[in-house]
Amino acid sequence: MSDWYWYVIVAALLAVAFAPSLLKGRCPGCGKRRLCSVDLDESLSSSLDEDDRKNFLSFYLCEACGRRWRRQRSQPLEDASGSKWERIFQREGL
Numbered sequence: 001m002s003d004w005y006w007y008v009i010v011a012a013l014l015a016v017a018f019a020p021s022l023l024k025g026r027c028p029g030c031g032k033r034r035l036c037s038v039d040l041d042e043s044l045s046s047s048l049d050e051d052d053r054k055n056f057l058s059f060y061l062c063e064a065c066g067r068r069w070r071r072q073r074s075q076p077l078e079d080a081s082g083s084k085w086e087r088i089f090q091r092e093g094l
């Protein structure tokens, strides 16, 4: 029998599929891998400025220290503690 390599291939595919969700982003504030992405629903994303929408902003909350972050495309994380972003994180009940 030489089926073993199929198990290796399946295991590798599973690792690739699940690794990104297991590896959370690192928080620039406290250095812990505890960043949770915050989903924007339709009404929230339409309440953003047009510029922000075009920039494909994504938002993150650190579970460890509670700091708020935003990211434009693949740019580095930027602080999102300003009141402008308040409603995005408020919805998370935090």
Ligand SMILES: [Zn+2]
Pocket: 027, 028, 029, 030, 031, 032, 034, 062, 063, 064, 065, 066, 067
């Ligand atoms: Zn943190």
